[in-house]
Amino acid sequence: MDNLSILSMLIVAGIITFLIRWFPFAVFKLGSDMGSGIRTQGKKLPFSAIAILVIYCLRNINPLVFPYGLPEAISILAVILLHLWKRNNLISIGSGTVIYMILIQQFFP
Amino acid sequence: MTEHVKRQSFKEAFIDAIPVIVGYVFVGIAFGLMLYENGFSFWWAILSSLIVYAGSLQFVLISFMATGASLLTVALTTLSVNSRHLFYGITFLDLFKRMGKLKPYMIFTLSDETYSLMAIALKKGGKDNSYYFFVSIINQSFWIIGSFLGGVMGEVIPFNTEGIDFAMTALFTVIFIEQWLSSKSKAPGIMGLVLGLGFLLIMKSSGFIMPALVAASILLLLFEKKEEKV
Numbered sequence: 126m127d128n129l130s131i132l133s134m135l136i137v138a139g140i141i142t143f144l145i146r147w148f149p150f151a152v153f154k155l156g157s158d159m160g161s162g163i164r165t166q167g168k169k170l171p172f173s174a175i176a177i178l179v180i181y182c183l184r185n186i187n188p189l190v191f192p193y194g195l196p197e198a199i200s201i202l203a204v205i206l207l208h209l210w211k212r213n214n215l216i217s218i219g220s221g222t223v224i225y226m227i228l229i230q231q232f233f234p
Numbered sequence: 235m236t237e238h239v240k241r242q243s244f245k246e247a248f249i250d251a252i253p254v255i256v257g258y259v260f261v262g263i264a265f266g267l268m269l270y271e272n273g274f275s276f277w278w279a280i281l282s283s284l285i286v287y288a289g290s291l292q293f294v295l296i297s298f299m300a301t302g303a304s305l306l307t308v309a310l311t312t313l314s315v316n317s318r319h320l321f322y323g324i325t326f327l328d329l330f331k332r333m334g335k336l337k338p339y340m341i342f343t344l345s346d347e348t349y350s351l352m353a354i355a356l357k358k359g360g361k362d363n364s365y366y367f368f369v370s371i372i373n374q375s376f377w378i379i380g381s382f383l384g385g386v387m388g389e390v391i392p393f394n395t396e397g398i399d400f401a402m403t404a405l406f407t408v409i410f411i412e413q414w415l416s417s418k419s420k421a422p423g424i425m426g427l428v429l430g431l432g433f434l435l436i437m438k439s440s441g442f443i444m445p446a447l448v449a450a451s452i453l454l455l456l457f458e459k460k461e462e463k464v
């Protein structure tokens with residue numbers, strides 16, 4: 126990838142992110158109402174999208190070959206338990222990442 | 235008088251933002267390190283945090299930046315990852331209008347964390363307009379600082395960063411748990427997991443995200459129609 130292509134990716138992502146955040150200001154100025162379909166998508170699609178992104182992060186696991194996705198499974202379990210316990214993003218993400226790094230560097234190299 | 239009000243606002247904004255600042259610096263470092271791992275200097279980390287400023291999307295963009303993707307893929311992925319931001323602005327229609335020239339920047343920086351801090355403050359009331367601007371700019375500044383530190387750490391400190399990219403998996407897992415706990419219907423989440431896994435197994439490539447998202451979106455609309463009829 127050349128620098129210009131990468132820069133255009135960032136600009137496209139930036140502009141669309143801005144437009145998404147600007148959406149209510151545009152709509153309510155026109156005085157029109159939003160369709161219930163869009164409202165539902167805005168509320169529920171993120172939940173599905175995040176689930177798909179979790180799968181995306183784990184796409185390179187091969188359950189048939191050592192270490193069988195064990196480091197990922199253990200670390201995700203740690204993140205879930207820590208988060209249910211402390212409900213603190215920093216603790217959950219930080220500890221989960223450190224556990225994963227130790228696991229793949231020391232125990233499943 | 236106004237100088238005094240502004241200084242007071244900045245102080246309050248900074249104190250309220252401390253939990254976000256800590257989180258942003260930490261996750262920002264992971265982001266910068268991950269970009270470095272993929273062969274990008276800290277300048278790209280700063281640029282991404284300056285132009286895009288949407289944490290989880292920026293993580294997804296790293297793999298696009300490294301391996302390439304069409305601008306259409308970038309656009310559609312941005313739409314789906316950030317669609318949760320579509321309605322954040324509703325809370326601040328009047329406030330941002332009153333802020334005049336600062337309005338575009340306030341909209342641009344409306345991240346999950348900034349939204350939460352400002353929504354809490356607005357509910358309590360009694361803050362000067364400058365307070366909201368300071369919350370926004372403090373948050374983005376520390377996100378940029380974190381990204382920069384991560385990028386620089388990759389270049390300066392030669393320690394084994396293998397596995398640092400799990401921060402992204404952990405971030406999404408945490409968001410998923412939060413969605414799970416706060417949603418009455420767990421169906422969209424379960425559907426996402428099943429569709430994601432299904433399309434991954436069929437396509438066996440990272441291109442499975444878009445079809446899985448389109449399928450999820452269609453199914454959500456169909457369910458919505460059904461509920462309306464009943």
